[in-house]
Amino acid sequence: MTRSILTRTTALLAALCLSGAGGYLFLRFTGEGGLTALDVARAVLMTFSAFWLVWGGAAAVLGVFVPSRRAVLSNDTPQGMTAILVPIYNENPVETFARIAAMNRSLIELGVAERFHIAVLSDTQQPENARAEMVWFQQLLAEPMSDGRIFYRRRERNIGRKAGNIEDFIERSGAAYDYALILDADSLMEGATIAELARRMDGDASLGLLQTLPQIIHAQTLFGRSMQFSAGYLSPAFARGAAVMQGNEGPYWGHNAIVRVKAFAASCGLPELSGKPPFGGHILSHDYVEAALLSRAGWKVQVDPNLGGSFEEGPENLIEYAKRDRRWCQGNLQHRRLIGAPGLKFWSRFTFVQGIMAYLASPLWLALLATSIAAAIFPNPQPMFAGFDPTPISMWVLGAAVAAVLVIPKFMIFLRGAVDGRNRRFGGNVRVLGSIVGEIVFSTILAPVMLLLQSRAVAQVLLGIDGGWPATKRGQNWLSLRDSFSASWWIVLLGVATLGSTILFAPTIAIWVAPAMLPAIIAPLLIAFSSHPPRKPKVPSLFRTDLEIVPSPVIVQQRVILAAWLEQGEPAGTTLAEGIGHVHA
Amino acid sequence: MKYDRQFAHANVLPDAPLAMPKQQLEPSRRSLFGALRDVFLVFSSR
Numbered sequence: 001m002t003r004s005i006l007t008r009t010t011a012l013l014a015a016l017c018l019s020g021a022g023g024y025l026f027l028r029f030t031g032e033g034g035l036t037a038l039d040v041a042r043a044v045l046m047t048f049s050a051f052w053l054v055w056g057g058a059a060a061v062l063g064v065f066v067p068s069r070r071a072v073l074s075n076d077t078p079q080g081m082t083a084i085l086v087p088i089y090n091e092n093p094v095e096t097f098a099r100i101a102a103m104n105r106s107l108i109e110l111g112v113a114e115r116f117h118i119a120v121l122s123d124t125q126q127p128e129n130a131r132a133e134m135v136w137f138q139q140l141l142a143e144p145m146s147d148g149r150i151f152y153r154r155r156e157r158n159i160g161r162k163a164g165n166i167e168d169f170i171e172r173s174g175a176a177y178d179y180a181l182i183l184d185a186d187s188l189m190e191g192a193t194i195a196e197l198a199r200r201m202d203g204d205a206s207l208g209l210l211q212t213l214p215q216i217i218h219a220q221t222l223f224g225r226s227m228q229f230s231a232g233y234l235s236p237a238f239a240r241g242a243a244v245m246q247g248n249e250g251p252y253w254g255h256n257a258i259v260r261v262k263a264f265a266a267s268c269g270l271p272e273l274s275g276k277p278p279f280g281g282h283i284l285s286h287d288y289v290e291a292a293l294l295s296r297a298g299w300k301v302q303v304d305p306n307l308g309g310s311f312e313e314g315p316e317n318l319i320e321y322a323k324r325d326r327r328w329c330q331g332n333l334q335h336r337r338l339i340g341a342p343g344l345k346f347w348s349r350f351t352f353v354q355g356i357m358a359y360l361a362s363p364l365w366l367a368l369l370a371t372s373i374a375a376a377i378f379p380n381p382q383p384m385f386a387g388f389d390p391t392p393i394s395m396w397v398l399g400a401a402v403a404a405v406l407v408i409p410k411f412m413i414f415l416r417g418a419v420d421g422r423n424r425r426f427g428g429n430v431r432v433l434g435s436i437v438g439e440i441v442f443s444t445i446l447a448p449v450m451l452l453l454q455s456r457a458v459a460q461v462l463l464g465i466d467g468g469w470p471a472t473k474r475g476q477n478w479l480s481l482r483d484s485f486s487a488s489w490w491i492v493l494l495g496v497a498t499l500g501s502t503i504l505f506a507p508t509i510a511i512w513v514a515p516a517m518l519p520a521i522i523a524p525l526l527i528a529f530s531s532h533p534p535r536k537p538k539v540p541s542l543f544r545t546d547l548e549i550v551p552s553p554v555i556v557q558q559r560v561i562l563a564a565w566l567e568q569g570e571p572a573g574t575t576l577a578e579g580i581g582h583v584h585a
Numbered sequence: 586m587k588y589d590r591q592f593a594h595a596n597v598l599p600d601a602p603l604a605m606p607k608q609q610l611e612p613s614r615r616s617l618f619g620a621l622r623d624v625f626l627v628f629s630s631r
Binding site: 174 | 597598599604605606608612
C-alpha cells in the first residue's frame with residue numbers, strides 16, 4: 001500500500017510540475033507585451049490538458065522499470081467452483097461458441113475441467129439471432145464433457161444490459177459457485193490462465209477481483225493491426241505502471257477477469273440512477289463502478305498484466321471504434337454522478353475523474369485550438385495584466401515537449417524490449433522499431449479525426465442525447481469510400497472551414513493549424529484506407545505481434561474448431577429438445 | 586415472463602439463488618418537508 005501511495009504521489013508531482021511548466025512557458029509565449037483574457041484561458045486549457053498527457057506517460061515510464069516476470073503456473077486443481085460466464089448480445093454464435101469450445105478443450109487437456117462450468121448468458125433480442133444461437137448451441141453440446149457443465153439461457157428483455165445479465169445469473173445460480181470468470185463474446189483464454197485465476201482466488205481469501213490484460217488478436221486491417229500491436233506490445237508497460245499505482249484498488253475492465261461471487265453479490269448490486277439517460281438510468285460503464293464498490297467493501301481488486309493467455313478482439317475500423325467509444329464516453333461521463341458516492345475510496349473517485357477526463361480531453365484540446373485561432377484573428381485586444389519580456393525559447397520547443405511526452409514512453413518500452421529480449425518474440429529490433437514508428441505516424445495522422453469524433457460524442461452526451469446500446473460488429477467489416485464519407489462528411493466540412501478561415505484571416509498560424517486539419521479534410525480516405533487488410537503478404541512486417549508469429553494453443557484450437565464448424569454448416573437434424581439431457585446441472 | 590418460454594434450456598442452470606442487494610451510490614437527498622417532519626418527530630418523541 002505504501003508503495004502505491006509513493007508511486008501515485010511521484011506520478012502526480014511529475015504531472016503537476018511538467019504541465020505547470022508547460023502552462024507557464026505557453027503563457028510567456030502568448031503574453032509578450034500584455035496578457036489578455038484569451039491568453040489566460042489558453043494557458044489554463046494547455047496546463048489542464050497537458051496534465052492528463054503527462055499522467056498517462058508517467059504510468060508507462062513507471063511500467064518500463066517494473067519487472068515483468070512471467071507468472072509461474074502450477075498444475076494443482078483449483079479448490080473452488082468457477083462459473084465461466086459468456087454474456088452475448090446479438091453476436092455471431094458460431095464464432096462465440098467456437099471460442100467456448102476451444103477454452104473447454106483447453107481446460108479438459110489440463111485435467112481441471114470438472115471445477116469449471118460454462119454459462120452462455122444470452123441477451124440477444126433479434127429472433128433470427130436467437131434461433132441461430134439455439135441451433136449452434138447443439139453443436140457446443142457435442143463437445144467433450146459438456147454434459148452438466150455447459151449451459152445456455154436467454155432473457156427476453158435485456159434489463160440492465162450486461163451488468164443486469166450477470167446480476168440475473170448470480171441471483172438465480174450464484175450460490176452454486178465460488179468464483180465467476182466474466183468474459184465478453186469475443187474473449188478467449190488459455191485453460192492454464194483460467195485455472196491460475198481460480199487458484200489465486202483460492203490462495204487469497206481477501207481477493208475480490210483479479211483482472212487480466214487481454215491481448216487483441218485476429219486483427220486484419222491496418223487500423224485493427226495497429227491497435228493490436230499497440231495493445232500487445234505497448235499496453236503491458238502502461239498496465240504494469242498503472243498496477244503499481246493502483247495497488248489493491250485496481251481496475252476492472254468488464255471482462256477477462258475473475259470475481260469472488262460472494263463478494264460481488266454482496267457489494268455490486270447496481271441501482272438505477274435517478275433521472276433519465278444519458279446521466280440517469282442504468283449504469284453503462286458498470287465495470288469501473290463494480291471495482292469501486294468491491295474496494296469500498298474492503299475486498300482487494302488487482303490486475304496482473306504478466307499473466308498472459310488472455311485475449312479479445314478489437315474493432316477493425318475507425319467507425320466501429322467510434323461507435324464503441326460513444327458508448328464508453330456516455331458511460332464514463334455518467335460517472336460524474338458517482339464521484340461523491342458515499343464511502344468510496346479516494347482512488348476510486350480519482351479513477352472516475354480519470355475516466356471522465358479521457359473523454360473531456362478531446363474537447364479541451366479543440367477549445368485550445370479554437371481559442372488560439374481566435375487570438376490570431378483578434379491580435380490586439382485590451383491586455384488585462386502586464387505581460388512578459390520576449391523569451392529566447394521558441395514556441396516549437398513547447399510543441400516538441402508535448403510530442404515527447406507522447407513518444408518517449410514508447411521508445412523506452414522499445415529499449416527495454418531490446419535489453420530483456422522481448423523484441424525477439426515480436427520479430428526482432430528492426431521490425432519492432434519500424435512498427436513503433438508506424439504506430440506513432442498512424443496514430444498522429446488519425447488523432448485529429450479521433451479528437452473530433454470524441455468531441456462530438458461528448459457534446460451529444462452533454463446535450464442529453466442517449467446513444468443507446470448498439471451491438472458490436474466484429475470481424476470483417478471493411479468500409480467503402482462512400483460509407484466512410486457518409487460517416488465523416490461533417491469532419492471534412494469542419495476541417496475545410498477551419499483551415500480556410502485560418503488561411504484567410506490568420507495566415508501566421510496556418511502552419512500550426514494545418515497538421516490538425518489536413519487529416520480531418522481527408523478523413524473519408526483515411527477511414528476507408530485503414531479499414532482494408534493488406535493485399536500481401538498476408539501477415540505484413542508492420543505491426544507484427546508475437547501471437548501472429550507463434551499463436552497461443554487456444555487460438556490455434558479455436559481456428560481449427562471454427563473452420564470445421566463452418567465447413568460442416570448449421571447442425572442438421574437436431575431439435576431443440578435433444579439438448580435437454582446434456583444440460584442438467 | 587422474464588425468460589424465453591420457447592427454449593427448454595432456460596431451466597437447467599443451477600437453482601442456487603444468491604441475493605444481490607442494490608447499493609447506495611447517490612447521496613440521499615432530503616426534501617424540506619422530510620427535514621421538517623424529522624424535526625417534528627424528534628420533539629414529539631420527547
